[in-house]
Amino acid sequence: MSESYACDVLVVGGGVTGAGVLRDLARRGLKTLLVDRGDFGTGTTGRYHGLLHSGGRYAAGDAVTARECIDENRVLRRIAPASIEDTGGYFVATPDDPEDYVDAFPAACAAADIPCEEIPVAAALRREPALNPKIRRVFRLPDGSVEPWNLIDGNIADARAHCSDAWSYRRVVAFERAGERIISATVRDERSGTTARIAPRFVVSTAGAWAGQIAALAGVEVTMVPGKGVMLIYNQRMTDTVVNRCHKSADGDIMVPVHTVAILGTTDVRVADPDVYDISREEVSALIAEGEKLFPDLGRMRLLRAYAGVRPLYQPPAATQAAQNRSISRAHTVLDHGEDGIDNYVSIVGGKLTTFRLMAEDTVDVVCEKLGVTTPCTTADEMLPNQVPGKTYWLGHRLAEHEAEGGGDSALICECELVTRPMLASFLDEHWPCSVDDMRRGTRLGMGPCQGGFCTFRAAGMAAEHAAAGASGTTDDAIVGYLRERFKGTRPIAAGRQLQELWMVLGIYGGLGIESLVDGGPAADAREADDARR
Amino acid sequence: MTIAELVEEASLEQVGYSSDQCLKCNVCNTACPVARVTDLYPGPKYVGPQAARFRMGRNLPAQGKGGPRLKSPDLTVDYCSGCGWCTTVCPAGVKVAEMNSQSRARMKAGGRPKLRDWGLGQTDLTGRIGVMFSPLGNWALANRPLRRMMELTVGIHHAAPFPKFSRRTFQSAWKRRHKGDVGRPLPGPDKAVVYFHGCAVNYYEPHVANAAISILERNGFQVIVPPQVCCGLPLISNGIYGEAREKAHHNLKILADYARKGYRIIGTSTSCTHTIKAEYREMLDIHDDDATVVANATWDICEFLLDLHDHGKLDTGFGRLDEDLPYHAPCQLRSHGIGLPAMDLFALVPGLRAMDMDHDCCGIAGTYGMKKEKYDIGMAVGAPLFARVRASGAAEAACDSETCRWQIEKASGVRTRHPVEILQAAYLAGDAAAGRAGQSPAGSGGVAPVTSH
Structure with a gap:
């Protein structure tokens, strides 16, 4: 034990909910520390769909969630416009969607206070000509797309301005209890291996799908039923509008334009361990087949990767066990573990990214009541730092900025996503030490068609420069570590151009003499994918 | 702008989705003649498939009431010369040059085209006026103070190569010559061809x-010259698509009748023939039956003559031309994907030592190198070519494309001619040797020999 840190509240789990709880506690005057076992936003938050819900998806089945979604949609547009692209959303009735659901849809939206306007099919096709021309009806709702890492950063920055802090790569390995209280947590620095002791007055678990594991450390049982959702990333946006099927939620029925790409999702399959799951080629094919009902040409468009996130679904022990994860509510629940015999410990489970701020507010209300703090919540009224009121995200901004500086390739580290040397340099200054994958989350490095092929060695080089002396041995590891992670997502979709891309990238790194990349891992994957195609 | 909208605007397979094919391999950047000489142009990969992904979002943050909702973020794509090497070399089939042409058009959309760009696109209009007042026009174009003024006011570089206007148009000369032909039945498609002359x-x-x-007639073909207008390429290059489409439809309507009857359409301007073969469909998104049947019937003249030779039907009575002949294959010819037929034809001429200059681009790229801000770039692109042509010590050079010829001639000081002019000289030399000197080769009457230049 080299370090000891005292704070009012320890928040465990650095997804967007954790960041939101951190900000809310900090703004209510409680000195708070957020820890995550990895980088922030590497769990469910970073593996989500990119969708800012209007609530339309839940209007017909889950009015509470629907109403929360539209309220928080409005709040987020106000407090974090830079993280949101105002794409608008379409709910379209394809010939496969049941008449009665579609007929009842506008009224269900109205009941949840969700603006819903039916527009002519021809108008929708004019705006989004890649849509299935056979769609029968179209409703326009205020869906959007949202950038999660930016949102986390903003929440953390605001908390830091209020005497609080956040540590990444710190894993909670033990809680020490004294009677009905947790008196300390031991956290291990995952990079250096050293441990530190945190002594908080209160502990909040925002570990989401991992909440059960954190609870177990405290000797409490929380039954999570993590729901795996698979998503496919298309190389380009075939739509500028979020497009939902107007039917009861199912697989592959939402397309979200996010930054340069479009993401088709999702599935919902229960997994035992949120860290262990696979994506099969069958799941990919089934998603595409569903997606083609919205965009008939999907089969010809280039896929970059497949990925999956795990929803932090929770089923109370007393509830009748739902057979399907789809039927478990997306609403959130604050679990006060006082009922389990620990007075200063709560978990927040369930919920959605769109409602993270509300989840945080509800959680912090419970904490404040227990700690006797009466300061009201201000997170819905105060903007996040570095935001301009009403100035939402625009896809063209990077190109426009780069062009205004004269364009040019020389300063580009990641060509696909237009990540420049100065952008990375300032990221490294602020976040060092960090991995190439951390640089990706901060800047979108390596998220384009070559999936890191041309930028990884450059970025690793910049990191090595930053680390200065004695880092040469780790550069290869940085490259291999990052590319293996990238390749993992390519594997389930590897075919056509993306398979050729994979081979070319392997050739580049083989040529650089980075053998470990070629042995076993990705090269074998590529070969296997090749074989599967034959 | 979404992929789907691009698809509506351009052609589905050809351009809209083609950035999906990009492997980022950099072959286009390596081949780009412009990126090699200037930092103002970041290269075809950057402005093409790479930037395409950022052009999709039309959801601009509100710019205040009445403000523009869709704004192109592009600036540098304007420095693409449109030479087309990127598309030619791309191993994955990305239509980079076509994509660039479209983004340039979009970049200029909304605003009115610059007077200069509009004017450079109007080859028919400027040509007609120039011919009408040719002595004055030619004097003006050779007048240095006036050219300086033109650079300042219109933006055409004072040193840019300009040809001399003829005293009458080829069309009117042809009509006068063939007044008596009206109503005479045409021979079948194996005995006659349609000639697309182009503006030059x-x-x-x-x-x-x-x-x-003269060459076609010598080889047994009656030549049909139907009424026609500019192919539209100068308009496409200057981002004026709507008018280009009108020209295309005008030409297609006339040419399709002949093509359906089996007549072949032969052009001496390799950029016009490429426009008809490829760009009507790929750039202007004209996908009707006319476009297909005309594209399939269209030949570059050297391609056609070489095909005759491959079938043993070319008159090879070439006389001896004892000279070195530097040859430049224009970018547009490379885009045809027909090899270098002129070089193969030159090999049939005894004594002629044709030398492929093996340089990618002369820098003019249609009207690109004439523009004030691009003149130096164009000259730098072509510099190695000019040096090689000069170093050859040859009295004349050859090239299939008119603007390239003007550029090479101006920059190297070596007279530059179309391959058919060289071949015609070789035929005349053959005739002279056979004792038929002075006779007009196929007796078509009144066809001036090449030396009339």
């Missing part, structure tokens, strides 16, 4: 047409 021949270089017609 019509307004500046009728001698190229004369050489071509």
